[in-house]
Amino acid sequence: xxxxxxxxxxxxxxxxxLAAILVWMIFALWPSWLVDLIGKKKVFxxxxxxxITLGGLYFLVxxxxxxxxxxxxxxxxxHGSLYLLGGYVGYEFAELTGYWLLAFPAAFxxxxxxxxxxxxxxxxxxxxxxxxxxxxxxxxxxxxxxLMLWGWGGDFYNISAPSWLSGPLETILVTAQKRSGDxxxxxxxxxxxxxxxxxxxxxxxxxxxxxxxxxxxxxxxGVDDRxxxxxxxxxxxxxxxxxxxxxxxxxxxxxxxxxxxQSVAPGEDIRFLLASLVVVIVGGMGSIxxxxxxxxxxxxxxQFGSVYMPTYAVVLTFLIMVGVLAxxxxxxxxxx
Amino acid sequence: MSVFxxxxxGLAARSEGQSWLERIPIAYWVVGLVLLIMPALAGDFMxxxxxxxxxxxxxxxxxxxxLGGYGGMVSLAQxxxxxxxxxxxxxxxxxxxxxxxxxxxxxxxxxIALVIAMLFGTLTGWLAVRTEGIYTIMITLAIAAAFxxxxxxxxxxxxxxxxxxxxLPPMLFGVDWRGPAAFYYLTLFWAALGxxxxxxxxxxxxxxxxxxxxxxxxxxxxxxxxxTAHRVAAYTFASLLAAIGGILLTWQSAQxxxxxxxxxPAIDILVIAVIGGMRHPVGPFIGAFIYVILKTYAxxxxxxxxxxxxxxxxxxxxxxxxxxxxxxxGIIGLWDRLRENRKRDPLTGRGGEGP
Numbered sequence: 018x019x020x021x022x023x024x025x026x027x028x029x030x031x032x033x034x035l036a037a038i039l040v041w042m043i044f045a046l047w048p049s050w051l052v053d054l055i056g057k058k059k060v061f062x063x064x065x066x067x068x069i070t071l072g073g074l075y076f077l078v079x080x081x082x083x084x085x086x087x088x089x090x091x092x093x094x095x096h097g098s099l100y101l102l103g104g105y106v107g108y109e110f111a112e113l114t115g116y117w118l119l120a121f122p123a124a125f126x127x128x129x130x131x132x133x134x135x136x137x138x139x140x141x142x143x144x145x146x147x148x149x150x151x152x153x154x155x156x157x158x159x160x161x162x163x164l165m166l167w168g169w170g171g172d173f174y175n176i177s178a179p180s181w182l183s184g185p186l187e188t189i190l191v192t193a194q195k196r197s198g199d200x201x202x203x204x205x206x207x208x209x210x211x212x213x214x215x216x217x218x219x220x221x222x223x224x225x226x227x228x229x230x231x232x233x234x235x236x237x238x239g240v241d242d243r244x245x246x247x248x249x250x251x252x253x254x255x256x257x258x259x260x261x262x263x264x265x266x267x268x269x270x271x272x273x274x275x276x277x278x279q280s281v282a283p284g285e286d287i288r289f290l291l292a293s294l295v296v297v298i299v300g301g302m303g304s305i306x307x308x309x310x311x312x313x314x315x316x317x318x319x320q321f322g323s324v325y326m327p328t329y330a331v332v333l334t335f336l337i338m339v340g341v342l343a344x345x346x347x348x349x350x351x352x353x
Numbered sequence: 354m355s356v357f358x359x360x361x362x363g364l365a366a367r368s369e370g371q372s373w374l375e376r377i378p379i380a381y382w383v384v385g386l387v388l389l390i391m392p393a394l395a396g397d398f399m400x401x402x403x404x405x406x407x408x409x410x411x412x413x414x415x416x417x418x419x420l421g422g423y424g425g426m427v428s429l430a431q432x433x434x435x436x437x438x439x440x441x442x443x444x445x446x447x448x449x450x451x452x453x454x455x456x457x458x459x460x461x462x463x464x465i466a467l468v469i470a471m472l473f474g475t476l477t478g479w480l481a482v483r484t485e486g487i488y489t490i491m492i493t494l495a496i497a498a499a500f501x502x503x504x505x506x507x508x509x510x511x512x513x514x515x516x517x518x519x520x521l522p523p524m525l526f527g528v529d530w531r532g533p534a535a536f537y538y539l540t541l542f543w544a545a546l547g548x549x550x551x552x553x554x555x556x557x558x559x560x561x562x563x564x565x566x567x568x569x570x571x572x573x574x575x576x577x578x579x580x581t582a583h584r585v586a587a588y589t590f591a592s593l594l595a596a597i598g599g600i601l602l603t604w605q606s607a608q609x610x611x612x613x614x615x616x617x618p619a620i621d622i623l624v625i626a627v628i629g630g631m632r633h634p635v636g637p638f639i640g641a642f643i644y645v646i647l648k649t650y651a652x653x654x655x656x657x658x659x660x661x662x663x664x665x666x667x668x669x670x671x672x673x674x675x676x677x678x679x680x681x682x683g684i685i686g687l688w689d690r691l692r693e694n695r696k697r698d699p700l701t702g703r704g705g706e707g708p
Contacts, residue, residue, distance in 0.1 A: 092491055148427060151490055152627055152677045155620060159670030167664065287616055291498050294491050302488070328506045335499035339480060342492065346483040 043190065046200075055325070062190060062203050064324040065317070070209040072316030073216035074278060077271035079293035079300075079308045080223060081264030087240045087303025088260050090147050091140060094154040097290030098161035099265050103128045103272025104281035105165060108174045117179045117277075124269035132265025136258055158286065166283050176276035182208040212274050219267070220309055227305065236260060240303055295334055299341045301351025310349055388541060397533035403649060405605055407641045408540035412547050413598035414626040414637035416591030419551050422631040423560055424587040425567035428481060429619045430493040433500040434474040434592040435599025436614025440504065440511060441466035442520060442600050443609050449519030450512055459523035467596050474592020475585060482584040497619040505611040516610030520603050531604065540601055544638065547594050551634040554590070563587055624673045630683025639684050647672070 022029040043065070047058045055061065082096045093099075106127045107120035135157070143149050177183075185204040227233035235256050238246045247253040275285065292315065297303075300311025315334050322330030341349060392400055413435050421427045446462035448454040455462075477496050481489045504511040522530035522539070530539055554560040563583050565573045570580045603609045612618075621644065629640025651665045680686045 092488075094490075094494075148490075149677060152623075153674065155623065156670050156674035156677055159620070159624075159666055160674065163664060163666040163670060167667075287498075291495060291616075294495050298491060298495065328508075329503070331502040331506065332499060335495060335502075338495055338499075342480050342483060 059201075059203065060324060063205075064320045066205055066209070068317035068320035069313065070213040070278075070316075071320060072313040073213040074271060074274050075289075075292050075296050075312035075316050076220060076309050077216050077267055077274060078289050079296035079312055080220065080305055081267035081271075082293040083297045083300070083303055083305065083308045084223075084236075084260055085264040086297065088236060088243075089140070089257055090243075092147070092151045092154070093264075094151060094290060095135070095158040095161060096154075096264075096268055096293060097286035097288070098158045098165070099128050099132065099268040100272045100275065100289045101165060101281065101283075101286040102131065102161065103269025104176070104276040104285070105169055105174070105272070106269065107273030108176050108276055108281055111176050111273075117176065117182075120176060120273045121270055124273045125266040128269025128272070129262040129266035132261045133258055135265070136261040140261075141254070141257075158290070162283065162286055165286075169281075171283055174276060174281040176273060176281070178208040178277050182211060186210055208277065212277070216274075219270075220305070223305055232256075232259070295338045297348070298338050299348060301348025304348070304350045307348055307350030385545075388545075392534040392537055400533040400537040401605070403645055405536050405540045405601075407638065407645045408544035409598050409601045409605060409641075410622070410625055410644065411629075411638035411641035412540075412544050412601070413595050414622050414629070414641055415544075415547050415551060415634055416594035416598075417622055417626045418629075418631050418634060418637045419554075419594070420587055420591045421626065422633075422636075423555055423563050423567060424584060426481065426489050426584060426587070427623070428477070428493040428588070428591070429490060429623055430474070430477045430481075430496050430500075431591065431595045432619040432622050433497045433614050434470050434477070434595040435602060436500065436504070436609065436611075437473045438466050438470035438596030438599030439520075439603035439609040439613065440517070441469045442603055443517035444510065446520065448517040450517050453510065453512055454517070459525075463600065466600060467593065470596035470599065471589055471592050474595065475589045477592075478585045478588025481588070482581055494616070494619070497614070498616055501611050501615050504614065511611070514611065516608060516613070518608035520607055520609060522604040531607070536605065540605075543597050543601060547597070548634050548638070551594075555634070559583070559586070621669075624669065626683075628673060628676050628683055630685030632682050633685055636683055636685045643672075643684075644669070 042058075042061065052058065078096070078100055081099075082093060085091055085093050085096075103124040107124040110123040111117050111120040139153055139157070140150055143153070184207055186207040188203045188205055190203045225233075227237060235246065235251055238251070239253060239256055243253065271289070272281065275281070275289065279285075296308060296311040296315050298311075299314060300307030300309070314337060318334050318337055319330060322333040326333070345351075391404065395404070413431050416434075417428060417431045420431075442462055443450075443454060445455050445457050445465050446459060447456050457465075477493065480496070481492050484492060504516075505514055507513065522536075524530070530536055555564075562573065562578055565576075566578065566580050566583050573583075574580045602613065606613075625640040625644050626637050627640070628643055629638065630636035647669060648665065651668050655664055655668070676683055680690070682689070
């Protein structure tokens, strides 16, 4: 970070000023002119937190996508379908057992096994043929979408969180002051906070795994130079399998999270595929910190967009993508 | 459709001293004749719905084949560019939504539509060529999605979810161009023209340079070719084909809405191009024909088999997967391989000619 400040002093200053303004906007009691300008503080804070938690969900989906891409050069356009499958599996498990928490390992395992099958049966046969692999994933996603529509129909499913998570969380953030002088504090759904913290924990764990363990070293070496790694005798097929399973499993977990936040329904696969595409394009392909930054940016853009410019919220995210592509094609955190 | 042959009996096998008419291979005469007398053979539904749609989708996919086959760039934005073309005709020309449509005459509206669609395609290309290979698919898919959502949300220009209806072709020469036979010839004309132009360009200096850029961009750039400019120009040309296709598509269904240029149709165009084959311009038309036949008759076939007709997507997906799995060059590739096998000497196993 100091390195960045030394190299780009102006940008660092701009970012610092923006961060300071943001902190002030979060903690201070808003003066009336600001309320007149952009509306109530409560709306702003809700959009901010929704954006951050949505970013956590996007990160879960996109980090698996970017990991698979970084190692295997395989743009897995069936990633959205894996997400949706995880959602359905999680829903069925939560309904069956009655335990919301059980849905996560169930979705992870089922979708990871499915990912292993994909890698063994499909992708290993066409290694090194990037375009063909990508086309195959399109075919798989078409078939999976239709099979899931067949199995679960077009209904919306909602995975309900357990009662100990369903209440609101009293935060220490002041949203307004009543006439009487009492301060109004922001209430925020506890489940979103918990899930966001879990996403952060998964992200940190992934970072530690990649940067502090031997397996992580193998994966990073594979990202840099696949052929050289296999020439040194590492069993790269096993690494591929593990990464594919893990990335797919993450998508499955994200499906359960998405089913709790919003709902599981046909069409969500495309939505989350697009979200992860945009996230990794913005963040930089194959980079986990990039996926985190991109997910945060896109989540915030979507939520603020839907509050402050409702008609063009979706377009805003794509504008960000186009801007990044035009000025930094390798992505914000990507290496050229 | 196997009568087309790109390599040997094609235009490549030209001998000196023949007039250009004699150099046209016999297959072209046969297919051309059959296509020309088709209105005498087929019913109205076949002409308008099956063949008209085939030619339109083939024309849009032809642009993708040009990009992918000669330029090595697979773009999923072709359908969005076609959508822009259709929308612009509806906006500048005449439609039932007369609060938005400007109602300009066709000879103004159509050129404007083509130019705007080409500008959009060029801009897409300019963004997409900053990345390579599989990245291009991701970026063009994102652009296609952006256009879909924008058109759906925007009510000032694109009339939101419902889009435009009542977009009809002009009554030129006193002919109703939406009549089955007239529309058949209209689409046939543009499809044939597009096919021939792509064939011509593939052998013109620009097309050869583009294929060089596909095979080895660094060497081409060392030879003094502007790699980026060639790629962007390829996008511009492909978007012209898409725009013509988009206008015809709008006329065929007399309406345009965001769903026309959604993510599903964008992927369908890729499916069509891949099923047909990306090595020769006839591929997209073969692919489009198969797609249209499946889309029109698969529901009946599925119902008679006892399955629900909604499983059409499954059928398309499996067909696509099978083709990609076993023959990356699509139907054309299958045909080529079959012929190679037939020519091969059963004893020595060597091919009839060439490597």
